Amino acid sequence: SQTIHQWPATLVQPVGSPLSLECTVEGTSNPNLYWYRQAAGRGLQLLFYSVGIGQISSEVPQNLSASRPQDRQFILSSKKLLLSDSGFYLCAWREQGWNTEAFFGQGTRLTVV
């Protein structure tokens, strides 16, 4: 069966520090991978998605970037965090196709102080 791992679960970082959140998927190959940010009252905002190794699509211009160095690994990064980067970040995977559902990791609560 497929599993998705996302870590860390919580993170407190100072303003201006770098960020690296990692997500890995097991039990499937060539999945679509996604990073979302969840803010109160705003649902889940799609930040990045990837349909293959090295292929990243950005939905929202911001202080973050994403990379997919391996087929089942998706990384969310920042060189210098801002206070506004605080939030709950979720990684997800889907099999390729228009009618497939997404499966989510447990999320990372990021607090920038």
Place this chain on the structure above:
Amino acid sequence: AQSVTQLDSHVSVSEGTPVLLRCNYSSSYSPSLFWYVQHPNKGLQLLLKYTSAATLVKGINGFEAEFKKSETSFHLTKPSAHMSDAAEYFCVVSEAYNFNKFYFGSGTKLNVKP
């Protein structure tokens, strides 16, 4: 362009009464539509999905949703609310022509009163 609108940010019902959570979408092409639930401090769980087969879709925990193309709606219903249904619910759309994108609505928090 595609988007999904959840009309109510909060819904409050009494236990044992019906639940209606509203979702409208805008899509130029045949969409796939999904409902997810997120319990407090838990991850997201798929409730049900519509993928152009039957317009009335049954999901887990007694929930169902009906796809109405003429109204561009995909409302989530349950005949009788249970305390354990208290959670946040998200409507999601994926379009056939650009199916890599997977867009969430802003969510509806369901409160169930005893």
